Each structure stands twice: as C-alpha cells, then as structure tokens.
Amino acid sequence: MANIQLKGVTKEYGVNKALRGLDLEIADGEFFVLLGQTGAGKTTTLRIIAGLEKPTDGQVLIDGEDVADWNAAERDVALVLQQYSLYPRLTVRGNLEFPLKSRIRKLDSAQIAERVDKAAATLQITPLLDRKVERLSGGEMQRVSIGRAIVREPRVFLMDEPLSALDAKLREALRVELKKLHNDLGATFLFVTHDQVEAMSMGDKIGVLNRGKLVQVGTPSQVYSAPLNTFVARAVGTPPMNLLKGTLSGGQAVIDANGFELPVNGQGGQDGQRMTFGIRPEDIRLESGAPVEARIFDIEDHGVVKILNIEVGEHRIHATVPARMPVALDETIRFGWKGDKVLMFDPETGHNLSI
Numbered sequence: 001m002a003n004i005q006l007k008g009v010t011k012e013y014g015v016n017k018a019l020r021g022l023d024l025e026i027a028d029g030e031f032f033v034l035l036g037q038t039g040a041g042k043t044t045t046l047r048i049i050a051g052l053e054k055p056t057d058g059q060v061l062i063d064g065e066d067v068a069d070w071n072a073a074e075r076d077v078a079l080v081l082q083q084y085s086l087y088p089r090l091t092v093r094g095n096l097e098f099p100l101k102s103r104i105r106k107l108d109s110a111q112i113a114e115r116v117d118k119a120a121a122t123l124q125i126t127p128l129l130d131r132k133v134e135r136l137s138g139g140e141m142q143r144v145s146i147g148r149a150i151v152r153e154p155r156v157f158l159m160d161e162p163l164s165a166l167d168a169k170l171r172e173a174l175r176v177e178l179k180k181l182h183n184d185l186g187a188t189f190l191f192v193t194h195d196q197v198e199a200m201s202m203g204d205k206i207g208v209l210n211r212g213k214l215v216q217v218g219t220p221s222q223v224y225s226a227p228l229n230t231f232v233a234r235a236v237g238t239p240p241m242n243l244l245k246g247t248l249s250g251g252q253a254v255i256d257a258n259g260f261e262l263p264v265n266g267q268g269g270q271d272g273q274r275m276t277f278g279i280r281p282e283d284i285r286l287e288s289g290a291p292v293e294a295r296i297f298d299i300e301d302h303g304v305v306k307i308l309n310i311e312v313g314e315h316r317i318h319a320t321v322p323a324r325m326p327v328a329l330d331e332t333i334r335f336g337w338k339g340d341k342v343l344m345f346d347p348e349t350g351h352n353l354s355i
Helices: 042-050 092-100 109-123 138-150 168-185 196-202 220-225 230-235
Strands: 004-013 016-026 031-035 057-062 077-081 156-160 188-193 205-210 213-218 242-249 252-255 261-263 274-279 284-286 292-301 305-312 315-322 332-337 343-345
Touching (some): 004 042, 016 213, 042 156, 092 109, 109 168, 168 188, 168 196, 196 220, 205 220, 205 230, 213 220, 213 230, 230 242, 230 274, 230 343, 284 315
Parallel strands (some): 031 188
Antiparallel strands (some): 004 057, 205 213, 242 252, 284 332, 305 315
C-alpha cells in the first residue's frame, strides 16, 4: 500500500497544457476515482504517477519520497489499461506468470505458482488457466489483465478506463468485482474514467478534473449533494442537475424568459441577486395543484424510474418519477420542487454560493 501526492504538477506538450498545477493526494489504501471527459488530463496524470511521463513542473511523491528519478519498475505500480495487453499465444497461466519471471523479482517456481493460483482464485478465472487467451471473451480477458497486475503485489494499482470496452452488463459485474478486490487486497487504487456511474459507485473519493485542473475532491455523496460549481453539478449525476438562470426575489426563484416562480429555502443568495438555480431531477415533484404548468416532451423508461423531459416556456427540465406513475408524451402536467434542495450558483463564476 502507498500514499500518493502530486504537488503543483504541470505537463506541457508544446503549447498545449495537459495538466495545470495539479495538487492531488490519494490516501494509503484508498480507492480514488479521477473523473473527467476526454482531454481533461486523466490519462496524463496516471502516466506521470506510473513513471511513463515526466512532469514539466511539480513533484510526485509516493509514501513521502520524491520519485522524479525513479523508473516505472522502481515505483512498484501496476497499470491496467482499456486494451488488455495480453500475449495471445500464451495461456492464461502463461500470461499471469510472465511478469513474475523477471530477474529483478527472483521468485522460484513454487512462489510463482502460489501467486498465480491466488490471483486466479480471487478473480474466479481458475478454470481458464490452461486456455489460450485468444479463446477468451472480452470480460475474461480483462480479468486476466487485472490478474497480471495482482500477481505482482504492487503498492499501487493504476487503472485507465479498464471497463469502457465492455458491454453494460459486464461493466456492472466487474465494478462489483473490482470493489471486492480492493477490499480484499487493501491496496491503493487510482481508477480514471469518464463514466460518472463508475465514479459514483466505486470511489471512496472522487476527483473531478477539468482541462488539467482538479475542480473538486470529496466522497461521492459530497460531490453529488454539494458541488463546488456548475461544472461539477453537471458532471456528476444522471441525468445531470437542472440549471436555470433567474433572480432571487422574496424567497422565490424567478426564472428568466417566460419561466416561472418557485420557492427557495436554501442559503447563500441575497434578495434581488441574479443567479443560477440548480435542482436535481429527483427533487422535482409532479402533482395536481402544483404551481407550474408544463408539457412532457420526452420519456425515458429505466424500469425502476422514468426520466421525463418537460417543457415550460423556453426551458427543458429533467424530472425523475416512479416507474408506476402514468404519464404520456405531450401530456400537460403541473410540477413544483423541493425548495430546500435548490442550490444557488453565481451566474458569472458558476461558484456554489452556499459553500
């Protein structure tokens, strides 16, 4: 296990800055998820920690030691990629044994067999040990790829979107397995992804990355319920938070452009102030006698819930309702919201005014 710190890390590729003074700390034994869209700097961060890239500026510390001059092997980290990085002509056993046969490790055949069998049992791939990799499914190959990391017994696991090439059902199954693996091994995990469902369901902590800068770090609950700004509010949550521009007036959110008025019980704003109001889809309530009239523009049936896209004036708002609620396209409904769940953001900076 290991503690990881990045202090003021910048990475430049010519005129492009992939990372901009990044400060990050991952606690010993923590499952940390770095969330960001393509180009945010996730993979660059991971490669710098792994020793595959050198930062233009800043420090990388593992257990308090500056590892700037350490190569990837000396850092004792294991990298799991979206591509499986397996040897197709070898068996599963051969692939698991391969990283242990380095002269640096000095392991005898009994030690290698013990580690391979333990990793295979952990990942439930023991029946596949004598099968050629080319005969495996995508999910089985990713398990073997993770197994190659486990047998090394590294201090840190670095995972670069390892589930993104798998189908939805398999992604869900492997999410559960990776969390169990983390609990069993007690190792430090850094998992990078653009998928907010993976981030919310797997991370002890989430770091939201945007254009090479870390915007917010916190538990999934903290990042979801108290986003630092409108970027995080939209980046975390499916469907994303509704953001509506308007004015705070007498405890009411007065929404712009043929909008509506609804109560606000939150803190952070001053009467007459322009702001952006944020409300999660699950905090919109549909009921007869509610203050605002709207039209149902679209319905997504997710089995347990329905996600409605409703129109009011020029605005489209997401609302989450129970699956049993009878609704129809183009139906006129009435809605309100939970005033104590409304967040208020500065319309210029996007900063959460209640933080």
